[in-house]
Amino acid sequence: MPPRDEYPPGHPAPGPDVRTVVIAAAAGDEGAWRALVERYGPVVHRVARGFRLDERDTQDVAQMVWLRLWENLASIREPRALPGWIATTTRHECLRTLRGRLRMVPLDEPGTEAPADHPDPDDALLRAEAAEAVRHGLAELPPVQRELLALLAAEPDLTYRQIGRRLGMPVGSIGPTRARGLARLGATTAVLRYRAV
Incomplete structure (x- = not known):
């Protein structure tokens, strides 16, 4: 905190x-x-x-x-x-x-x-399906990447310094961890299945 x-x-x-x-x-x-x-x-x-x-x-x-x-x-x-x-x-x-x-x-x-x-109900349902795919995809990530991406999604206005304090991460590792997490998330089974629909 x-x-x-x-x-x-x-x-x-x-x-x-x-x-x-x-x-x-x-x-x-x-x-x-x-x-x-x-x-x-x-x-x-x-x-x-x-x-x-x-x-x-x-x-x-x-x-x-x-x-x-x-x-x-x-x-x-x-x-x-x-x-x-x-x-x-x-x-x-x-x-x-x-x-x-x-x-x-x-x-x-x-x-x-x-x-x-x-x-628009179609837009809402599409957002829901995408959110569900991301949620399942996040579950496949290592804890550090999952926690970082979840925090960035929930509170996008946080600075890296604040994120570092929240998660106990060095500020210099946040960007690379975020990039690796997003790449890995995009390759998860759940997200690939959603994109294929």
Whole structure:
């Protein structure tokens, strides 16, 4: 985790490191749980915005993400990969919400069209399939590459210095590790199968 002075004023740091906070939250520490929600809430909202959900649906998605996290806290083996886990879970919940919304819109009736601000279901499904392929592909990578790529995807604005502190990596090794990880990800069975479809 970044040192406390890297968090903006009024935004409390979640603790000395993610592992400690996750363990404390799993043990029932309410302060640690609030710290996790505050720290990773922006990840949930950023992903939901990508699906163009309205505020009510975004809040519903966020509640489900936090419920899933609460249910799985004790089984999280690598807390540093938590941003990627939260982003993936948010995508799944967004897609579930979109599917539910599509079932409510009778698009096959003559003269009925989807609302103008409704995301294209084909685009959403394509994104979901691509995300699923990448998720399975990441599982095939060595832990260092998997954690780095998951963090870069979840928080693309982080500097290499921040990433180095988060993952305990020398700054000079981040670029090469990223390049090797992306090359290896592109050659994984899951990603190759997705591209072949």
